[in-house]
Amino acid sequence: MSQPSRNGRAPSVKDVAKAAGVSLGTVSNVLNRPAVVSTITRERVERAMADLGFVRNESARQLRAGTSRALAYVMLDGGNPFFHDVAEGIETAAEAADLSLFVCNSNGRPEREAKHIDRLIQQRVQGILITPADPDAAHLEEIARRGIPFVMVDRFSSSGGHCSVAVDDVLGGRIAVEHLIDRGHQRVAFVGGPASIGQVRERLQGARAVWAEFGLPEEDLIHVPTEALTVNEGRSAGERLAGLPSRRRPTAAFCANDLLALGLLQHAVTAGLRVPDDLAIVGFDDIDFAAAAAVPLTSVRQPRQELGRTAARLVLDEATNPEHIHEQATFVPALVARASTVRRS
Amino acid sequence: MSQPSRNGRAPSVKDVAKAAGVSLGTVSNVLNRPAVVSTITRERVERAMADLGFVRNESARQLRAGTSRALAYVMLDGGNPFFHDVAEGIETAAEAADLSLFVCNSNGRPEREAKHIDRLIQQRVQGILITPADPDAAHLEEIARRGIPFVMVDRFSSSGGHCSVAVDDVLGGRIAVEHLIDRGHQRVAFVGGPASIGQVRERLQGARAVWAEFGLPEEDLIHVPTEALTVNEGRSAGERLAGLPSRRRPTAAFCANDLLALGLLQHAVTAGLRVPDDLAIVGFDDIDFAAAAAVPLTSVRQPRQELGRTAARLVLDEATNPEHIHEQATFVPALVARASTVRRS
DNA sequence: ATCATTTGATATGACGTTTCAATGCCACGG
DNA sequence: CCGTGGCATTGAAACGTCATATCAAATGAT
Numbered sequence: 001m002s003q004p005s006r007n008g009r010a011p012s013v014k015d016v017a018k019a020a021g022v023s024l025g026t027v028s029n030v031l032n033r034p035a036v037v038s039t040i041t042r043e044r045v046e047r048a049m050a051d052l053g054f055v056r057n058e059s060a061r062q063l064r065a066g067t068s069r070a071l072a073y074v075m076l077d078g079g080n081p082f083f084h085d086v087a088e089g090i091e092t093a094a095e096a097a098d099l100s101l102f103v104c105n106s107n108g109r110p111e112r113e114a115k116h117i118d119r120l121i122q123q124r125v126q127g128i129l130i131t132p133a134d135p136d137a138a139h140l141e142e143i144a145r146r147g148i149p150f151v152m153v154d155r156f157s158s159s160g161g162h163c164s165v166a167v168d169d170v171l172g173g174r175i176a177v178e179h180l181i182d183r184g185h186q187r188v189a190f191v192g193g194p195a196s197i198g199q200v201r202e203r204l205q206g207a208r209a210v211w212a213e214f215g216l217p218e219e220d221l222i223h224v225p226t227e228a229l230t231v232n233e234g235r236s237a238g239e240r241l242a243g244l245p246s247r248r249r250p251t252a253a254f255c256a257n258d259l260l261a262l263g264l265l266q267h268a269v270t271a272g273l274r275v276p277d278d279l280a281i282v283g284f285d286d287i288d289f290a291a292a293a294a295v296p297l298t299s300v301r302q303p304r305q306e307l308g309r310t311a312a313r314l315v316l317d318e319a320t321n322p323e324h325i326h327e328q329a330t331f332v333p334a335l336v337a338r339a340s341t342v343r344r345s
Numbered sequence: 346m347s348q349p350s351r352n353g354r355a356p357s358v359k360d361v362a363k364a365a366g367v368s369l370g371t372v373s374n375v376l377n378r379p380a381v382v383s384t385i386t387r388e389r390v391e392r393a394m395a396d397l398g399f400v401r402n403e404s405a406r407q408l409r410a411g412t413s414r415a416l417a418y419v420m421l422d423g424g425n426p427f428f429h430d431v432a433e434g435i436e437t438a439a440e441a442a443d444l445s446l447f448v449c450n451s452n453g454r455p456e457r458e459a460k461h462i463d464r465l466i467q468q469r470v471q472g473i474l475i476t477p478a479d480p481d482a483a484h485l486e487e488i489a490r491r492g493i494p495f496v497m498v499d500r501f502s503s504s505g506g507h508c509s510v511a512v513d514d515v516l517g518g519r520i521a522v523e524h525l526i527d528r529g530h531q532r533v534a535f536v537g538g539p540a541s542i543g544q545v546r547e548r549l550q551g552a553r554a555v556w557a558e559f560g561l562p563e564e565d566l567i568h569v570p571t572e573a574l575t576v577n578e579g580r581s582a583g584e585r586l587a588g589l590p591s592r593r594r595p596t597a598a599f600c601a602n603d604l605l606a607l608g609l610l611q612h613a614v615t616a617g618l619r620v621p622d623d624l625a626i627v628g629f630d631d632i633d634f635a636a637a638a639a640v641p642l643t644s645v646r647q648p649r650q651e652l653g654r655t656a657a658r659l660v661l662d663e664a665t666n667p668e669h670i671h672e673q674a675t676f677v678p679a680l681v682a683r684a685s686t687v688r689r690s
Numbered sequence: 691a692t693c694a695t696t697t698g699a700t701a702t703g704a705c706g707t708t709t710c711a712a713t714g715c716c717a718c719g720g
Numbered sequence: 721c722c723g724t725g726g727c728a729t730t731g732a733a734a735c736g737t738c739a740t741a742t743c744a745a746a747t748g749a750t
Contacts, residue, residue, distance in 0.1 A: 001656050008440055010410070010469070010491070014737050023700045028738055038698060053491065056391040058467040059407035060736035063705050066354075068404065079633065088423065091450075103448045105436075119445055121405040124355075146355070146398065231637040262637050270684075288424065292576040292607050294614040294639030339615075359704055368730045373708055383728060405706035408735050696747070702740085713730070720723085 003193045011052040020048035031056070062124065070100040071315060072120045073153070074113060076131040078105035079230075080259060081287045082304060083131065086153060090129060090307020097316055099126065103228075108131060110198045114139045120258050121146065127315035129153050129308075135198065147316035154302075155198060156328060163314040165307050165329045169199050172300045172333040173206025176254045176282045177221075179298070179335050182307040183213050183342070185252040185280060191237045191264060192256025193225035200229075203284060207254060222250055229256060234263020241279075242271055252280035252341070261297050265340065269294065281340040296338035356397040365393035376401065396577055407469065415445040416660060417465045418498070418653075421476040423450035425604060426573075426632045428476065431498060434522060434653020435508065444471065451478060459484045466491065472660035474498050474653075480543065492678060494663035496656045499647075500543060500675060509661040510652050510674045511531050515542050517645045517678040518538060518551025521599045521627045522566075522678050524643070528687070530597040530625060536582045536609060537601025538570035545574075545601045548629060552599055567595055576603060579608020586624075587616055597625035597686070603635045606642050614639065626685040641683035648676050 013031075017024040022041060029037045030045045033115050037045075048054075071094050075083040087103050102120065106113035110133050117139050120128055127149035132140060135155045143150045144162055152164035167295040180188050190207050192200045192299045204223065211221045224240055226233040234255060241249065241264075255261035261283030265275060273279050275295045283290050286301035318324045346599045358376075362369040367386060374382045382390075393399075407413045416439050420503045422427040432448050439446040447465065451458035455478050462484050465473055472494035477485055480500045488495045489507055497509035525533050535552050549568065554664045556566045569585055571578035579600060586594065586609075600606035606628030610620060618624050628635050631646035655674050663669045 013738090014736075024736095025702090026698085029699085032738070036698075041699080042724085055463075055491075057408070057469065057736050058464075059404040059413065059469060061738080062404035063402070063408050063707090063735090064737050064739085066705070078433065079426070081424070081426070084423050084429075088450075100468075105433075118400075119403075121400050121701090123445075124402065124404065146400075210515050231633070262634075266637060266639050266641070288576070289607075289634055292611060294611050296611070310697055358708095359706075369706095370710095370730055370732095371728085374729085377708075381728075386728080402706050405735090406708075408705090408737090409707050409709085411735070624715085692750085694747105696745100698745080699744075700741105700744105702742095705737090706738095707735090709734085711730105711732095712743080713728105715728085716726090718724085718726105720721100720727100 011054045013054075014058065015052055016045065016048050016054050019052060020045045030290070051334070059171070066124075067126055068124050069098070069205045070102055070125050071312065072102040072104065072116075072123075072125045072128050074104045074106055074116050074120075074128065074130040074132075074180045076106060076108055076133060076154075077229075078107060080257075081289060082257070082285045085287070085304035086131075086308040086311075089305035089310075090312045091308075092305070093309045093312030093316070096191070097312075104164060108133050110134060110137055112205050113137070117143060120150065127151070128321050129311050129315055131155060149315045151315045151318075153307060153311045160326065160328070163311075163318065163326045163328070165311040165314065165331075167302045167307070167331040167333045169202035169208070169333075170206035172284060172302075173203035173254070174210040175333065175335045176203075176284065176300050177207040177210050179281060179337065179341065180252045180254060180282060181210070183252070183276075183280060185250075186216065187220045187222070187239075187248075187249040187252075189222045189224050189241060190256070191224045191226060191234065191252040191253050191260050192229065194227060197223070197229070203254075203256055220250075222248075224253075226256075226260060227275040229259055231259050231263035231266070232262035234265075236263075238267025238271070242267070251278075252276075252282070254282045254284075256284055258283035258285045258297060258299055259288045259341075261299070262289065265293055265295060265297065276339070276341050276343060283340075286336050291338065293340075295340050298338045299336055299342040300333045302333055307331065355402070356399045357402065358399075360397055361390065361393050361399050364397060365390045385640065391562045411469070412471055413469045414443070415447055415468070416468050416657065417447040417449065417468075417470045417473050418441050419449045419451055419461050419465075419473065419475040419477075420452055421451060421478060421499075422574075423452060425602075426451050426634060426649070427602070427630045428459040430632070430649035431476075431653040431656075434650035434655075435657045436653075437650070438654045438657030438661070442657075453478050453481055455479060458482070462488060466493065466631065471664050472496070474656050474660055476500060479541075492658045496654060496660045496663075498656045505671065505673070508656075508663065508671045508673070510656040510659065510676075512652070512676040512678045514547035514678075515551035515554070517629060518548035518553075518599070519555040520678065520680045521548075521629065521645050522552040522555045524624060524686065525597045525599060525627060526555070526561070528597070528621075528625060530595075531561065532565045532567070532593075532595040532597075534567045534582075534586060534595040535568050535601070536569045536571060536605050537574065537577065539572060540570070542574070546600055548599075565595075567593075569598075569603075571605060574604055576608035576611070579605035579610075580612045581608075583609045583612025583616070587612070596623075597621075597627070599627045599629075601629055603628035603632045603642065603644055604631045606644070606685075607634065607638060610638055610640060610642065619682070621686050621688060622655075628685075631681055636681075638685075640685050643683045643686040644681055645678045646681050647678055652676065
C-alpha cells in the first residue's frame, strides 16, 4: 500500500531506486523490460514502488518519447447523443490500442474548435478526429500541415487531403422518403436547416431525387427550413406546418435529425394530432431517445459506434503506417421503422 | 504562416532561438514574460516562431512545472445527458481558469473508473472531479491519499475527507411527492432502483417522509424497483404497474430519474393511457429531453451546470489555497411542473 | 585454470521548457 | 575616469523517464 502524501512531491524513479538500493536504470528496466532484470531485484524494486506509491510521470515519458499516448475527438454538439455514441466507438478502439481519448466539444462554435485544436497540438496528441463546424476551416488545414494524423468524422472532405468517415446522406434521404411514399404519403415535408450544413443539403437532395423518380409533383415535397438541428426548432417547425392551409398540409415529415423529429412529435401530440395517422414522422441518426419517445420514432440509422471505431482505425493507421493512404469510408444507412410511421397492428 | 511539416520533428524553442539569433532563455522570456524583453528582439523572436510554426510542447512544460494544466471529470453514465450538463458547468469554470478538462466516462463500471483514475494520476492532473459508481470505493481514497484535489459530484461523502457537491435528494423526493399529493393523488408509485444507489434511497426516503406527514397509508406508496436508471427499465416498470389489480394501481408515479420517467411515459402512451389523467408522472434531474417529451415531463430540477461550476471551484480552491477546508455544497432542487402532471388548461 | 559468453546492473545523456543567477552593456553621477 | 545601478540577454541546471553504451560478475566450454 502507498504512503500518506509525503512531502508533497510525488515519488520518482530516482526515489524508488534509492529506496530499493539499485540504480535508476534498473527501475526503468523493471517498468519497461521486466524480463531483463532478475527476479530477486525485481521484487525488491516492486516492493519499493508499492511502498512509496510510485506512479509513472506521463509528461516525462511523453517528453522522452516525443509523442503522447492519446487521441482526441472534437465533437460538434455535446447536446446531441449521436456524437457520444460516435465517441464511444472511438474510445473502444483507443482502449484497444492502449491510448487515452480526449473528448472535446466545440458546440458548433469555430473559435472554440480552434482553441481545442490548439491545445491538442500542444499536447502532441497522436491524432485528431473531428466533426467540424465548417469542413473547410483554415485551422483544419493547419493540422494536416503539421503532419498530425487527422480524420474527419460525419463529414466528407472536399479536398481529399485526409481521411473521412460518414454515411451516405443522399442515400439516407432517399430511403427515408421512399419509406414514406411506400406508406402512401403524397405530400411530405422536409424539415431541416440551415443549408450551410452539408448533411442537411444532401439528405434533402436524396429526398428530392426519389420524389422525382416516383413522378410526384415537386411542390408536394415541402421544405420547412430551420435555424438549427434542435428540439426547439423541431417544435417551431411543427407550428409552421400547422399553419398551412389543410390542402397544402403534408401528411408526413422527414426531419434532418432526430432532435428535430422529437420536437416535431412533441408539437404534434400537444396539438392533438395522432401520429402516424394525422402526421407520420421520420427522423435521422436513430439515437436512443428516438426509440424511447412516447411514439417510437422511425429513423434512418447511422452505425454510430462503427463510425467512431473506423475513424479511430484510420487515424491510427495514418499514425503508424508509413504507406498510409487517405480513405473516405462511406457507410450505408438503414431505415428503422417504428410506430411514428407504422400503425401498431 | 507556418512551414510544411518539415523534417518530422516539431520545432523547439532551441530552433526558434537559432533562427532568431538569440539565446534560448530569451525565447522563453518572450513566451512567459514578454515585458522584460525589448520590443525589437521580441518581434524578431515572434517572427521566427511564426515562420517555423512553433508550438509549445506541453509535456515539457508540465515536466518542468511538476503539474499539468488540466482538470478531469469522470462521469458515471455518458448516456445520461444530466452528466453532460454537469460537465459543461465544469468546463466553463475550467476555461475561466485557463485549464483543460479531460472528460472520462466510467459507464458505471468500477474497473473502468479505476483505470481512468490511474491514467489521470499518471497525467498529474491538477484535480479530479468524479461521480463515482460506489462512493466508498478504495481507489477514491487513493486519490485523496496522494494529495490530489478531489471533489465528489452528485454524491455525498460518508467520510467527509473531501469536498462534495450535490442536491438535497431527500428534499427532492419530498417536493415531488408533495406535488402529487397536491394534485389529489392518493396512490402513488415510486419507480427506481437499485437500492445500492444513494440517490435512489434518499429520494424514496423523502417521498415516504412527506407521505407519512400527510397521514396517507404506507401501503399506498408503492415501491416499484428497477435494475437501473434507464429508459428500458422505466418501460418495464410501466408493464409491472399495468399488471396490478386496478384497485391497487397508482394514479401517479414518481421516477428516480428522467430516463425512467421517459420509459414509463412511453409505456403509458403505447398502452393507451392518458397522461396525466390516467397516470401522472414526475421525473428527476430535468434534463432537456424531459421538457422535449411528447407529454412534457414534470421533473425535479437539479442546477446541473451550477453543480459543475461549484465542483470546479472547490477543486481549484483545494489545489491553490493552502488553507482550504473541505466543503459539502448542497443545492436545493426545484419542481418544474409540466403537462405530465398538470392538465393543459 | 583460462578465456569466451551470458547475464545483470550501472552510468550517462537527451527530450523541451522554464527559472535563476550571472554577465555584459550603457548611461549617469560623482 | 571610475563606480553604480538598471536593463537586456545569456548560460546552465533541473524536472522524470528511457535507451544506449558500458561495466562487472557469474557461467560454461575447453
